[in-house]
Amino acid sequence: MPGHPRVDTGQLMELLSVSLGAYYGDFTAAAADQRLTASQAKTLSVLRRGPAAMRALAGTLACDASNMTGIVDRLEKRGLVRREASPGDRRVKNVVLTPEGERTIDAIRASMHATTAGLATLDAEERATLHALLSRVFAPTPEGD
Secondary structure (H helix, E strand, O other), X not given: OOOOOOOOHHHHHHHHHHHHHHHHHHHHHHHHHOOXXXXXXXXXXXXXXXXXXXXXXXXXXXXXXXXXXXHHHHHHHOXXXXXXXXXXXXXXXXXXXXXXXXXXXXXXXXXXXXXXHHHHOOOHHHHHHXXXXXXHHOOOOOOOO
């Protein structure tokens, strides 16, 4: 492409690594302000998309099912999530975000000042382009992961 420097995959991967590190640091600090670990906050964020079975949560968060149980137990104790039977299989427990959990993840996102400031440097067209590119690069697999 004329006028655009050639960027190879390694350079993109490095920039993604730096970007995700900055995002994760901002997210972790905001979660700590809510007295949550990053894993607990990430669980709330995932549940924002809708209820999920424990096994699916563990897969999405790339953690052991027993670790997921501990995370959900602590979130449930604080009233941020609740467990309910799956409509399709009463033996399966879905984890559901409570209204307090929604308020908490909203507060975390609102406290991510470095990320918000970085995104604010983009105009509407650039934001739409970034959204489209990230959606394409990180499109869900056919299994929904």
